[in-house]
Amino acid sequence: MSRIGLLGGSFNPAHGGHRRISLFALEALGLDEIWWLVSPGNPLKPKKGMAPLAARVSSAMVQARRAPIRVTAIERELGTRYTVDTLAAIKRRFKRHDFLWLMGSDNLAQFHLWRDWRGIANAMPIAVIARPGYDGDAVASPAMAWLRRFSVPLSSFRHRGEWSAPALVTLRFDPDPRSATAIRRADPDWASRHAGFSLRDQVTHRPIPSEGETTAP
Numbered sequence: 001m002s003r004i005g006l007l008g009g010s011f012n013p014a015h016g017g018h019r020r021i022s023l024f025a026l027e028a029l030g031l032d033e034i035w036w037l038v039s040p041g042n043p044l045k046p047k048k049g050m051a052p053l054a055a056r057v058s059s060a061m062v063q064a065r066r067a068p069i070r071v072t073a074i075e076r077e078l079g080t081r082y083t084v085d086t087l088a089a090i091k092r093r094f095k096r097h098d099f100l101w102l103m104g105s106d107n108l109a110q111f112h113l114w115r116d117w118r119g120i121a122n123a124m125p126i127a128v129i130a131r132p133g134y135d136g137d138a139v140a141s142p143a144m145a146w147l148r149r150f151s152v153p154l155s156s157f158r159h160r161g162e163w164s165a166p167a168l169v170t171l172r173f174d175p176d177p178r179s180a181t182a183i184r185r186a187d188p189d190w191a192s193r194h195a196g197f198s199l200r201d202q203v204t205h206r207p208i209p210s211e212g213e214t215t216a217p
Contacts, residue, residue, distance in 0.1 A: 003163075005029065005127070006090070007102040008037040008083060010180070012051055013059035013190050017178035021129050022069055024173055025102055029127060030158045034069045034102070035203060036060050037086070040076050049184065051191035054210045058194035061202070072203035082115040087123045098163050099124045108144060109137035117143055118166075121150070125157070125167040 005025055011018065014036070022034040038057050041050060053073060060071040080086040091099060101124050103111070108128050111117050120126075126147070128138065138144060150166040157169045183190065199208040 002032040002097045003030065003100065004094075004097045005031045005034045005100050005102045006037055006087070006124075007034055008039060008086075010041075010050065011036065011038045011056045011060045012049075012180050013056060013183060013194075014063040015059075015178050015180060015183055016063065017176040018060070019063045019067065019069070020176050021104075022102075023067060025127060025129060025171060026068060028154065028158070028171055028173075029100065029169070031100070032068065036064065036069060036071045037075060038071060038073050040073070052195075052210075054197070054199055054208055055191035055194040057199055057208055058197050059190070061199070062194075064202075070202040072201050073208050074201065074204055076208075077201075077204055077206060084114070084116040084119045084123070087120060091123065100163065101126045102129065103127075104129050104131040105135050105138035106131045109141050111143035112141060118146070121147060121166040121168075124165050125152075125163050125169065126165075127169045127171055129171045130173065 005022070007018070007022060009018075018036070022036070025031065026034055038053065038060055040053055041047060053076065057071055057073055064071050074090065075086050078086060078089045080089055087099070087101065101120065103126060105128055114120065147166065147168045150168050152167045152169050154169050154171070157167065196210065199210075200206065201208055
């Protein structure tokens, strides 16, 4: 059974911070791979300013080069709208893998707003990665009040034979200040440099159309 970390997001665009936290989590948790789930659209983020899906996937593939990271737009193929449904479908489809959900502390701060967030926690273990400026909100969040009872030390989590859920492990390391928002402000035309490429999903191996999709996952 391969152990796979799932990191979802808009990747608008992907950047070195995504790569850095993924490689850190891979080593800290003893994972075999990380899959980046590039969302067709995030219902908690505005559609304005969202680059086409293909451009975001392309930027993610550039950042994932020569690393045990696979980039996938599997939500587009599954037709799932919410993360809880996406994770359930992935577990059904890839029965020979054990999965763990990776999220930044910024997402944990608003995790209680996600559709059936307890269902996500019950589907697979969760690893929370520190993000600058969000740790206080994450600790005080309604989701953390519920998840705290399922906290597991990193040492025992890494070495135990089987994963079970719910389980929460917190990863602390030197935070990376890079953000997609800052990159877009500094380089508003970044997506144009990722247009026109022929892309193939690195998990499902299906072609990814060049037309962007910005509907909610």
